[in-house]
Every structure is written in structure tokens, then in C-alpha cells.
Amino acid sequence: MNREYYGKLIFELSREGRKGYKLPKHAVEGSLSDIPSTLMRESAPQLPEVDEPTLVRHYTNLSTNNFGVDTGFYPLGSCTMKYNPKINEEVAAMPAMQKLHPYQPEATVQGALEAYHTLQAALAEIGGMSEFTLNPFAGAHGELTGLMVIRAYHESRGDAKRTKVIVPDSAHGTNPASAAVAGLKVVEVKSLPDGTIDVDALRPLLDDTVAAVMMTNPNTVGIFESRIPEIAQMAHDAGALMYYDGANLNPMVGVARPGDMGFDVMHINLHKTFSTPHGGGGPGSGPVGVRKGLEKFLPNPRVIKRDDGSFALTTNDDALGSISVTLGNFAVEMKALSYILSLGNEGLKNVGPLATLNANYIKSSLNHVYKLPIDRICKHEFVFDGLADKSTGVTTLDVAKRLLDYGYHAPTIYFPLLFHESLMIEPTETESKETLDEFISVMAKIAHEASATPEVVKTAPHNTPISRPDDTAAALNQIVTYADLTQNA
Amino acid sequence: MTHRYFPHTPEDIKVMLERCNLATLDDLYSDVPDNLKLNRNYDLPSEMSETEVRNFFKKLADKNVSELTCFAGAGYYDHYSPSVIPALLSRSEFLTAYTPYQPEISQGTLQYIFEYQSMMASLTGMEVSNASMYDGSTATAEAMMMAVAHARKRNRVLVSATVNPAVRKVIDTYAHYHNVVVDTIAEDNGTTSRADLEAKIGEGNVAGVIVASPNFYGILEDYTGIADLCHANKALLIMNCVASALGAIKTPGEWGADIAVGDAQSLGMSLSYGGPYLGYMCCTKALIRKMPGRIVGATTDENGRRVFVLTLQAREQHIRRDKATSNICSNQGLMALYATMYLSLLGNKGLREINEVSHSGAEYLVNGLTSTGKMRLKYPDRPYLNEFVIEVDGGDVDKFIADGIKQGILPGVKIAPDEILIAVTELQSRSDMDALIMLAKNTFAPNLTPSRHE
Numbered sequence: 054m055n056r057e058y059y060g061k062l063i064f065e066l067s068r069e070g071r072k073g074y075k076l077p078k079h080a081v082e083g084s085l086s087d088i089p090s091t092l093m094r095e096s097a098p099q100l101p102e103v104d105e106p107t108l109v110r111h112y113t114n115l116s117t118n119n120f121g122v123d124t125g126f127y128p129l130g131s132c133t134m135k136y137n138p139k140i141n142e143e144v145a146a147m148p149a150m151q152k153l154h155p156y157q158p159e160a161t162v163q164g165a166l167e168a169y170h171t172l173q174a175a176l177a178e179i180g181g182m183s184e185f186t187l188n189p190f191a192g193a194h195g196e197l198t199g200l201m202v203i204r205a206y207h208e209s210r211g212d213a214k215r216t217k218v219i220v221p222d223s224a225h226g227t228n229p230a231s232a233a234v235a236g237l238k239v240v241e242v243k244s245l246p247d248g249t250i251d252v253d254a255l256r257p258l259l260d261d262t263v264a265a266v267m268m269t270n271p272n273t274v275g276i277f278e279s280r281i282p283e284i285a286q287m288a289h290d291a292g293a294l295m296y297y298d299g300a301n302l303n304p305m306v307g308v309a310r311p312g313d314m315g316f317d318v319m320h321i322n323l324h325k326t327f328s329t330p331h332g333g334g335g336p337g338s339g340p341v342g343v344r345k346g347l348e349k350f351l352p353n354p355r356v357i358k359r360d361d362g363s364f365a366l367t368t369n370d371d372a373l374g375s376i377s378v379t380l381g382n383f384a385v386e387m388k389a390l391s392y393i394l395s396l397g398n399e400g401l402k403n404v405g406p407l408a409t410l411n412a413n414y415i416k417s418s419l420n421h422v423y424k425l426p427i428d429r430i431c432k433h434e435f436v437f438d439g440l441a442d443k444s445t446g447v448t449t450l451d452v453a454k455r456l457l458d459y460g461y462h463a464p465t466i467y468f469p470l471l472f473h474e475s476l477m478i479e480p481t482e483t484e485s486k487e488t489l490d491e492f493i494s495v496m497a498k499i500a501h502e503a504s505a506t507p508e509v510v511k512t513a514p515h516n517t518p519i520s521r522p523d524d525t526a527a528a529l530n531q532i533v534t535y536a537d538l539t540q541n542a
Numbered sequence: 543m544t545h546r547y548f549p550h551t552p553e554d555i556k557v558m559l560e561r562c563n564l565a566t567l568d569d570l571y572s573d574v575p576d577n578l579k580l581n582r583n584y585d586l587p588s589e590m591s592e593t594e595v596r597n598f599f600k601k602l603a604d605k606n607v608s609e610l611t612c613f614a615g616a617g618y619y620d621h622y623s624p625s626v627i628p629a630l631l632s633r634s635e636f637l638t639a640y641t642p643y644q645p646e647i648s649q650g651t652l653q654y655i656f657e658y659q660s661m662m663a664s665l666t667g668m669e670v671s672n673a674s675m676y677d678g679s680t681a682t683a684e685a686m687m688m689a690v691a692h693a694r695k696r697n698r699v700l701v702s703a704t705v706n707p708a709v710r711k712v713i714d715t716y717a718h719y720h721n722v723v724v725d726t727i728a729e730d731n732g733t734t735s736r737a738d739l740e741a742k743i744g745e746g747n748v749a750g751v752i753v754a755s756p757n758f759y760g761i762l763e764d765y766t767g768i769a770d771l772c773h774a775n776k777a778l779l780i781m782n783c784v785a786s787a788l789g790a791i792k793t794p795g796e797w798g799a800d801i802a803v804g805d806a807q808s809l810g811m812s813l814s815y816g817g818p819y820l821g822y823m824c825c826t827k828a829l830i831r832k833m834p835g836r837i838v839g840a841t842t843d844e845n846g847r848r849v850f851v852l853t854l855q856a857r858e859q860h861i862r863r864d865k866a867t868s869n870i871c872s873n874q875g876l877m878a879l880y881a882t883m884y885l886s887l888l889g890n891k892g893l894r895e896i897n898e899v900s901h902s903g904a905e906y907l908v909n910g911l912t913s914t915g916k917m918r919l920k921y922p923d924r925p926y927l928n929e930f931v932i933e934v935d936g937g938d939v940d941k942f943i944a945d946g947i948k949q950g951i952l953p954g955v956k957i958a959p960d961e962i963l964i965a966v967t968e969l970q971s972r973s974d975m976d977a978l979i980m981l982a983k984n985t986f987a988p989n990l991t992p993s994r995h996e
Contacts, residue, residue, distance in 0.1 A: 054635070054647060058649065058847060058849075059649070060649070060653075060847065060848065060849070062653065062656070062657060063657050063882070063886050064657070064660065072887075072889060072891065072892065073624070073886065073887035073888070073889070073892075074622075074624065074887050074888050074889075074892045076622060076892075076895060076896065076899065076968050077622065077968060077969060077971070078971070079899050079902075079903075079968070081899075081902045081903060081905075081906045081972065082902060083895060083897075083898030083899035083900075083901065083902045083903075084898055084901070084902055085790055085897060085898050085901050087905075087925075088762065088901070088925050088927070089764075089925060091764065091766070091792070092762045092764060092791060092792055092925060093790060093791060093792055094667075094788070094789075094790055094791060094792055094793055094796065095792070095796055097890045097894075098661070098664040098665045098667075098788070098789065098890050098893070099660075099661075099664040099890075100661055100664065100665075100885050100886065100888075100889045100890045100893070101885075101886045101889060102889045102890075102891075103886055103887070103889075105624075105626055105887065108626065108883065108886055108887060109626055109629075109630065112630045112633075112654070112879075112883065113630065113633070115649075115650045115653055115654060116630075116633045116635035116636050116650050117635060117650070118647075118648075118649040118650045118653075119635040119636060119639050119647070119648055119649065119650030119651055120635070120639060120644070120647035120648065121634050121635045121636070121637065121638035121639040122634070122638035122639075123634035123635070123637075123638045124634070124635060124638075127640065129640055129643075132640055134640060136547055137634075137637070137638050138547060140592045140595055140596070142632065142637075143596070144595060144596060144599040146628070147599060147600070147603050148608065148609060149603035149604070149606050149608040149609070150599070150602075150603055150606065150608070150814070150815065151812045151813070151814050151815075152608050152609050152610075152812065152813060152814075153606060153608055153813060153814070153815040154610075154612055154614045154618065154620070154813045154815075154952060155618055155813065155815055155816035156614050156616055156618075156955045157607075157610070157614070157815075157952060158943060158944070158947065160607075161606060161607035161608075161610075161947060162606055162607075162815065163605040163606065164601075164602035164603050164604065164605030164606040165602070165606055165815045167602055167605065168599075168602050175586055178584050178585050178586060179584060179586075190676035190677065190680065190817070190818075190874075191676060191871075191872055192871075192872075193869045193870060193871045193872070194676060194680070196869065197869055200719075201715070201719050204719055226863050226871070227869050227871050229863040229864035229866070230863060230864065230866035230868070230869035230871075231869040232864065233864050233865070233866050233867070233869070234687070234716075234719075234720060234866070234867070234868060234869045235719045235720070236719045236720050236721050238864075239863075239864035276573075277571075277573045277574055279573050279574070279575060281578070282575070282577075282578070307580070307584075308571055308574065308579060308580060309571075309574055309578045309579050309580055310580055313578055313580070314578055330637045330638050330876075331638065331639060331640045331641070331875075332636070332637055332639070332875045332876030332877075333636055333639045333640070333641065333642065333648075333650075333651040333875035333876060333879070334640070334641040334642070334651070334673070334836065334872045334873045334874070334875030335674075335676070335818075335872045335873050335874040335875045335876065335877070336676075336817070336818035336874050336875075336876060336877055337872060352715070353711075373715065373719075374711065374712075374714060374715030374718060375708075375711040375712050375714075375715050376680070376712060376715055376716075377676075377677065377679065377680070377712065377816075377817075378617070378677070378678075378679045378708040378709065378711075378712065378816065379815070379816030379817065380815065380816050380817070381816065381817055382676075382817040382818040383814055383815040383816050383817050383818075384812075384814045384815075384817065384818055385817070385818060387599070391595055391599070393586065394587060394590045394594075394595050394598060395547070395589070395590055395592070395595055396545065396547070396589060397586065397587055397588045397589030397590060398583045398584050398586050398587070398588055398589065399545070399588065399589045400545040400547070400548075400589050401584055401586065402583065402584075403545070403548060406567040406570060406571075407548055407550055407555075407567075409567075409570045409571070410550075410555065410558055410559065410562075410567060410570060411558075413558075413562045413564075413570060414558045414561055414562060416562075417561050417562045417563070418561060429573070430562075430564075430569075430570060430572065430573060453644070454646070457644060457646050457647050462640075462644065462647065463643075463644050482547075482548055482550075483547055483548065483549070484549070485549030485550070485554075486549070486550070486554040486557070486558060488549075514646050517646035517647055518646065518647070518649055519645070519646055519649060519843040519845075519847060519849045520646065520843045520844040520845055521646065521843060521844055522645050522646075522841050522842070522843045522849045522850075522851045523841045523842055523843070523844075524841070524851055524853070526841045526842065527839040527840070527841035527851050527853040528839070528853050528854055528856075530839070530840075530841070531670075531827070531830065531839060531853070531854070532839055532840040532841070533656075533659055533663075533670050533671075533830075533837055533838065533839050533840075533853070534656075534659055534660040534663045534664070534669075534670065534671070535656075535657070535660035536660065536663070536664065537840075538840055
């Protein structure tokens with residue numbers, strides 16, 4: 054990463070009269086003059102005028118102020134920032150896939166439908182489910198879709214009073230938000246000091262108004278919920294379904310399947326577990342899987358394989374409805390399929406164990422200088438509750454910012470909400486022992502700095518393109534467009 | 543154990559396990575009950591080399607009929623795609639970054655989102671934009687929920703019958719589970735019935751009204767007075783627009799809309815069999831705190847430099863949790879970068895030129911197709927931009943499409959047994975259009991003497 058701040062906006066490179074395009078030779082002379090002027094734009098949009106080389110240099114320079122997985126270690130908890138293989142990008146960009154219109158007749162997209170079906174079947178095998186829809190565009194979209202499946206299931210039985218979803222207090226913020234959007238009320242259940250769900254507190258909550266229990270396993274502190282079969286049994290006895298938030302699926306790959314744990318509905322983040330790039334926030338993909346018997350509730354359209362081996366797009370009336378126009382972020386799905394094929398059985402078997410080994414290795418190497426609130430074998434991630442020595446006043450935020458100086462992305466901070474100074478570390482299986490060793494020594498060094506030279510840590514970062522931004526001023530002034538910026542100048 | 547994506551040597555694993563006081567990798571899972579463990583291989587293919595992966599996809603790709611001359615639209619259009627965009631998008635600093643939570647090392651992402659917001663706000667004629675959404679259909683559903691949240695107790699939304707029916711299905715699904723009542727505003731000869739809108743909004747309880755421009759039939763509707771009607775009834779006006787068209791047509795801002803949403807795939811993005819595309823949402827500054835999704839704002843750092851951050855995060859799901867009215871937690875980052883670069887390269891003039899050429903191409907095609915005598919423009923007295931509905935007298939649209947595909951042409955999208963929706967962009971040459979006209983003649987009027995249409 055370039056530590057010099059670039060900082061220019063494309064608007065500031067604009068000069069009247071420049072252009073960066075040339076259209077193909079026109080079929081006919083273009084004109085809009087026959088359309089009534091009342092239907093036309095009154096003033097032109099304020100867009101830059103730039104030539105192609107200027108644009109290329111601008112965005113190349115801009116990119117150098119960004120940190121990605123290819124730049125360095127990204128131990129961001131619950132985000133599974135693993136290596137994004139390049140072959141995935143290549144196959145997803147094949148013109149014979151990329152140039153298909155979503156409304157092409159079925160007979161002309163057999164390869165695309167087969168690819169979709171192959172991936173959904175592979176995810177079903179990995180998740181221990183019966184069938185997946187790949188239509189949801191992101192993890193949060195998958196959660197929403199999964200909860201809609203659950204509501205459609207209860208509605209189909211005429212069971213209208215199930216309006217609650219039980220969520221642990223350690224849950225990802227999206228869980229309660231997805232529930233609210235799906236029209237469900239959230240009931241929180243407490244965690245025990247070891248981070249696992251309090252089964253005794255859960256039991257009395259399970260009545261005939263509960264639609265689902267929504268959990269991630271391992272949970273957000275990286276601990277496997279060993280009592281999951283008992284929890285699933287209790288939920289099912291009460292007529293509720295079990296929802297698996299797949300954000301933490303990575304350590305289970307090759308080892309255990311949510312379906313076998315008793316979950317009925319789950320989503321997977323292809324951009325976490327299945328190596329598709331995060332792209333600075335998207336496009337992601339959040340496939341949703343269901344156990345046998347719930348397939349008909351999956352959103353329209355679905356891809357099925359016919360008896361003659363051909364593939365078809367189908368819709369049905371039992372489905373929850375549609376959460377997308379077509380088959381989701383198709384190109385992202387192709388990348389995940391490429392990853393599964395590249396790893397194969399042999400590779401997939403080791404994803405979970407190596408991710409788990411890397412997390413435990415870091416935890417065991419730093420638990421003397423950082424406070425470890427839950428001292429157990431973790432899965433793919435674990436949480437420190439800040440520095441062991443709290444007397445210096447150095448916070449988790451400071452540690453995170455100091456890590457940036459040393460060339461690392463920060464861990465997830467202040468989540469989960471169970472601890473005041475949460476510092477959540479997830480290394481993934483694609484990091485080498487050398488990388489982890491260097492990270493461990495830097496983390497130890499920062500702990501040392503916190504007592505020897507605390508001001509250095511409290512005022513970090515010092516070695517990044519910019520220093521800490523003024524968030525309060527940003528929220529107060531709300532300068533959110535270039536027009537705002539020039540008016541304020 | 544070894545795979546090209548895993549750096550671990552057997553020696554590494556041994557040393558690392560020792561540090562954890564464990565003997566084997568299985569010991570890492572001592573907390574997982576044995577009966578929950580898979581204890582077998584997945585029923586999946588064996589590890590493949592890159593060559594094998596490539597061949598696997600090549601075989602699938604060969605089963606598609608691709609690279610057709612595309613007259614299909616219905617929301618997704620085949621536009622010119624500048625080659626510099628995929629080249630820059632593949633820079634791993636953009637591609638492999640997470641959401642920009644750490645602004646000190648994410649100025650690249652934050653800055654292009656700020657540029658994106660600026661361009662989309664200006665394109666739609668609105669004051670603010672969020673950092674982008676999944677696609678146009680979900681962005682429209684989110685706008686519906688935003689209107690209902692804004693209205694507090696009112697939960698009814700009116701949707702014009704001229705909104706894309708595929709988008710409507712997504713709206714209906716979200717509405718069903720979010721306890722929103724959706725009513726349809728009837729269609730009047732291809733446009734939104736003003737009388738029906740007035741009647742239904744007069745019934746009360748309306749939080750928002752959703753209309754489209756161009757509408758599903760490609761028609762440019764006259765929305766004069768609609769914003770006042772909505773506001774007089776305390777409803778928000780939501781307009782769903784094709785992003786590319788906004789380079790020429792009257793904007794949601796100019797119509798007085800409160801929220802502008804839609805798909806930005808038309809900004810040169812690959813059709814890619816349905817995704818990834820890009821949803822956009824813009825609104826008035828008064829509504830900014832009700833808007834879902836990320837928003838980037840400008841501020842200063844400790845050295846007084848102008849820098850960019852995620853702002854107004856108190857609106858967002860990870861803070862509001864069960865009080866949230868949206869669960870959106872990412873944007874469509876890389877596709878927002880796509881749109882930003884596209885709009886920069888094309889600029890105002892390029893977008894206008896695309897609309898001019900597409901419109902004139904569409905007129906040429908309408909004249910040619912209707913000259914067959916078997917095809918009629920369904921809404922002849924309505925202005926259209928670059929897409930239109932053709933009715934075929936007693937004709938079989940399926941056969942028209944199938945005949946076209948044999949010649950490498952995708953003639954359009956069937957919307958009824960005898961109706962086809964046809965779109966023209968800057969990419970279809972005159973000979974492409976003549977080929978489609980000839981195809982129509984051969985399919986529906988084989989006895990007519992083919993004549994070159996001018």
C-alpha cells in the first residue's frame with residue numbers, strides 16, 4: 054500500500070471538451086427531438102469530462118491507498134478474509150457466460166443453468182441440506198430469504214401466531230435486523246460466561262409463538278455450541294425451525310454439517326467461506342439451503358434438473374415469492390463453483406481444520422498479553438477483551454489503529470457486544486505460519502508499547518495515507534456529494 | 543494435506559499444534575460431539591488443476607447459445623462496455639478489500655463511493671445517494687419500506703401497473719412479510735391511470751407511490767402534478783428509472799420525487815445472466831436519515847486534509863439491530879466503482895449520445911417492423927425512448943424468437959403470446975436491425991416481397 058495520500062477526486066481532473074469514449078458507427082443519425090421537451094431533462098448532469106489515460110491513472114493511484122487481502126494479512130473476525138483465487142475470476146469472465154441475457158430462452162442457457170445446479174447441489178452436500186437457492190445477493194439478503202422460508206412454512210400450516218425469532222445476545226447485528234424486516238419480533242436469549250447459549254434461559258422462551266431459533270455455530274466468540282442437538286430438539290418439539298447463520302461456516306468445512314446438527318434452514322456467504330472477493334463491500338452472494346420437505350418454499354425462480362438431463366427454470370405457488378428478478382449474482386456463483394472444484398474433496402476436508410489451527414495458534418501465542426475472556430479451544434476465530442494490562446488507558450481501538458501502522462488490517466473491534474473491549478481475530482486457512490508469527494510479534498510489541506510509550510499507540514496510526522478522520526464532523530456536516538463539497542468550499 | 547491455496551507444511555502443523563498443547567488436528571474438534579462429525583469425504587469431485595477447472599467451465603459454456611445480437615431488454619440492456627473498466631476493477635486493492643471500516647487504509651474505496659454518490663445524485667437530480675444496493679428490484683423494495691418507516695402508521699403503497707412486473711414480484715414479496723399493503727394503480731393505454739391514482743390515494747393510508755420511467759413498455763410517461771398529489775396526501779413519490787436513460791429524460795428530481803431507485807446495469811455492465819448488477823437509491827436531504835445502506839461523507843483528518851469516511855452509521859442495522867427497517871449491511875462496492883468509471887468516461891455528452899442513437903435506432907426498427915403489415919406498435923400514441931412493445935397479429939412470438947436465435951439474434955422479450963418487448967441500444971448496427979426486420983417478414987409475412995426499409 055502506498056502510504057502517500059493521493060486524495061484527488063475525478064471531478065477535479067475534469068476539463069471541458071475531454072472525452073473518454075467512442076461509440077460504434079451509428080445505425081442512423083441520433084436525435085431525441087421528436088420527444089416532447091416536457092419529458093426531457095432540463096439541466097445536464099454534473100459528470101466529469103476526462104480522457105482515458107487520465108482516468109486510468111486516477112483510479113490506479115486511488116487503488117494504492119487501499120488495503121486488500123492481496124496487500125496483506127486481514128484478520129477481520131467473522132469476515133473470513135481468505136485468499137481469492139485468480140482462476141475464479143478467469144472462468145467467471147468467460148464471454149459465453151458473461152454475455153447471456155437473463156431472459157434468454159431456457160434452451161440457450163443450458164450451461165449456465167447446469168453450473169447453477171451443480172453449485173447448489175455441492176452446497177447442499179457441504180451444508181447437509183436438501184436444496185439451495187443461489188438467488189440471494191448477499192449474506193444479509195440470505196438471512197432475510199431464510200426467515201421468509203420459515204414464515205412461508207408456518208403460513209402453509211395455517212400457523213399465524215408464530216411471530217417471534219429467538220436470537221442469542223451474541224448474534225451478528227444483521228440477525229435481529231433481518232428478523233425485523235421479515236416482520237418477526239426478536240427475543241434475545243442470554244449467553245453464559247463461556248459465550249455459549251444459555252439453554253436453561255432458552256427453554257421457557259420456546260412456546261407456540263416462536264417461528265425460529267436463529268444461531269451461528271460456532272458462535273460469534275468462536276466457540277462451538279456443543280449442546281446444539283439438544284437445542285434443536287427443544288426447538289423442534291416447540292414447533293419452531295432452526296436457522297443457521299452461515300457467517301461462521303468456515304471452520305466446519307470438512308468436519309461437520311449444519312444439517313446434521315439439526316438446522317432446517319441456513320445461508321452461506323460465498324464471499325466468506327467460498328473465496329469470492331469482497332470487492333470493497335460487494336457484490337457478494339448469500340445462498341440459502343433447506344432440509345428435505347422445505348424445498349417448495351424456496352424463492353422463485355428455481356433451477357431443476359429434468360429426467361432427460363436438461364435444466365429448467367421453474368416457479369411454484371408455494372414459494373415464499375421472489376427476492377430477486379433472476380438467479381442472483383450469477384458471476385459470483387461461478388467463482389464459488391470454481392473454488393469448490395479447485396479444492397475438491399481433498400482440499401475442502403482441510404479448510405476447517407487449518408483455519409481452526411491458525412486461530413488457536415494466535416490465541417495460544419498472545420493470551421499472556423491480551424485478556425482472553427474465554428479460555429477454551431476456539432474454532433476459526435476468537436475474542437480478546439482488550440489488553441491484559443488495562444492500566445495504560447490504551448483501548449482496543451488504539452491497538453487496532455496501531456496495527457495499521459505495521460501493515461495489517463485491524464481485527465473486528467467492539468463486537469461481539471459481550472465484552473467491553475472486544476478484539477475479534479480470524480486468520481483463515483490461507484495464511485502461513487510465518488505471517489502468523491510476524492503478526493503475533495507485532496501484537497506483542499503493541500502490548501509492550503502500550504505500557505512503555507502509550508501515547509504512540511493512542512495517537513496511532515502514524516504511518517498510513519491519512520490519520521484518524523473526524524467522524525463527528527462528517528455526521529454533522531453531511532457532505533455527501535461533490536456538489537456539497539463545492540458549496541461548502 | 544498440501545494444496546496450492548494452503549501454505550502449511552507438515553512441520554508447520556506439528557509446531558503449531560504443540561504451541562496449542564494439542565497432538566492432532568482432530569484435537570481441535572474435541573468439543574464437537576462425534577455423532578455430529580461427518581467422518582467421511584464429501585460426495586464431490588476430486589481436486590482439479592487449473593486446466594481441469596478451465597475445461598469444466600468451457601464445457602458448460604459450450605452448452606450456451608451466447609453472443610447473440612441482443613434486442614432483449616426488460617430492464618437489462620446490452621450496452622457498450624469500455625475495456626478499461628474490467629481492467630481497473632481487477633486491481634486487487636479494489637477487488638480483495640472488505641467494507642471500508644478502517645478509513646486510514648481504505649481511502650481508495652471511500653473516495654470512489656463518494657464520487658459514485660455525487661454522480662448518481664446528479665444523474666437522478668436528487669440531493670443525496672447511498673453507496674449503492676444489490677439491484678434495482680431490491681432497491682425498489684427498500685424504498686417501499688423506507689416510505690412506510692417514514693409514514694410511521696400508514697402502511698399502504700401504490701404501485702403503477704406500468705412498473706416492471708419482475709420488480710413488482712420482489713416488491714410484493716417484501717411487502718407480504720413486512721406487513722405492507724400493496725395496491726396497483728391501473729394502466730391506461732400503457733401509462734399510469736391518473737384517475738385511478740387519484741381515487742386510490744384518496745382512500746387514504748398511503749405511505750408511498752411507485753412509478754417508473756421509462757416504464758416497463760419503454761414509454762416516457764408525463765408525471766406532471768403527481769408529486770404534488772402525493773405530497774398533498776403525505777405520501778412519498780418513488781420513481782424507478784433506468785439509469786442510462788437519465789442522461790436524457792426528465793429526472794426524478796425534476797418531477798419532484800422523494801426517492802429515486804432503479805438498476806444501473808444499463809451503465810455498460812455485462813448482462814452476465816442476471817448479475818452482478820447494481821441497484822441505486824437517491825433521495826432528498828430531508829430523508830437522508832431514513833435511507834438504508836452505507837453513506838460516505840467528506841471530513842478532515844487530524845492533519846486537516848480532506849478525507850472520506852462512512853457516515854451516519856447510527857441508521858444502520860449493526861447499530862439499530864431489531865429497530866432497523868433495513869438489514870442491508872454492504873453495498874455493491876465493485877459495481878459502484880464500475881458505474882463511477884463508466885459515467886466518468888462517457889460524461890454527460892456520451893450518455894446523451896447513447897440515448898439519441900438508441901432512440902433513433904428504435905424508431906428505425908419500429909418503422910421497419912410495422913411495415914411488414916403483421917406487426918403493430920402496441921401504444922402508437924405514446925412517446926418511447928429506446929424500447930417498445932410490438933403486437934403480432936395472430937402471430938407466435940415464441941417462433942419469432944426461436945427463428946431469431948437460429949440466426950444469432952435475440953429478438954426481444956416475450957411479454958404475452960402475441961406481444962414482444964424490443965430494445966435498441968448503440969450496439970445494434972443498421973444491418974443488425976435490417977436482419978431483425980427481415981426475420982419478422984420471413985416469420986410472419988413470408989408472402990410479402992422483402993423491401994429495404996429506409
